[in-house]
Amino acid sequence: MKKIFILFSLLTYSVFFSQEIEGLGIFKLAKFKENQIDSIAVNNKIAIEDCDSYSCELSAGYKFNIKKLKPNKSEAYKSPSGASYSENISAYSINNYKLNGKYDNKRIALSFYKNILYKIDITSPDSKLIDDLELKFGKGELKKEKVLINAELGVSHLIWDHQYILKLGLII
Numbered sequence: 001m002k003k004i005f006i007l008f009s010l011l012t013y014s015v016f017f018s019q020e021i022e023g024l025g026i027f028k029l030a031k032f033k034e035n036q037i038d039s040i041a042v043n044n045k046i047a048i049e050d051c052d053s054y055s056c057e058l059s060a061g062y063k064f065n066i067k068k069l070k071p072n073k074s075e076a077y078k079s080p081s082g083a084s085y086s087e088n089i090s091a092y093s094i095n096n097y098k099l100n101g102k103y104d105n106k107r108i109a110l111s112f113y114k115n116i117l118y119k120i121d122i123t124s125p126d127s128k129l130i131d132d133l134e135l136k137f138g139k140g141e142l143k144k145e146k147v148l149i150n151a152e153l154g155v156s157h158l159i160w161d162h163q164y165i166l167k168l169g170l171i172i
Contacts, residue, residue, distance in 0.1 A: 017129040024120055024129075025100045027110060032117040037092055037110070041066050048092075053078045057093055067093045069109075080120060082109050082121070089113055 051067040057080035082091035103126040111119035
């Protein structure tokens with residue numbers, strides 16, 4: 001009877017007091033401010049580069065750098081992913097950043113709404129990061145949704161019909 005009570009208590013605790021992801025490392029959703037990007041650049045003695053093309057966004061190489069993603073006003077289809085025409089939204093790409101001093105990540109994209117972080121997107125996350133997130137928060141759910149997105153690129157017309165989303169309680 002005592003074992004059943006303990007098991008019931010643990011299950012109740014895990015359901016009602018489960019942890020939610022509030023961010024990754026210093027990047028806390030709804031808490032991290034856009035001006036803190038400047039501090040990262042200053043501490044690492046680098047300048048934040050303006051980037052208004054997709055090729056600029058991908059040309060990170062293997063060195064640590066920060067790029068502010070801006071829309072290409074003359075040729076919108078060349079804009080970097082995440083760049084927005086809205087004055088309230090800004091986006092940055094942090095390349096080859098070591099998250100928490102131990103997770104190597106090729107690219108972390110941060111999106112801000114009115115200077116407050118609302119989205120974190122990691123391209124090619126370190127496998128140790130995924131393992132630690134799964135250990136702390138449980139295994140994510142791979143969800144397949146059918147989406148229809150039309151994108152006109154000059155003369156060609158592309159249609160994507162599938163999108164895969166890894167859900168861990170946060171956009172990663």
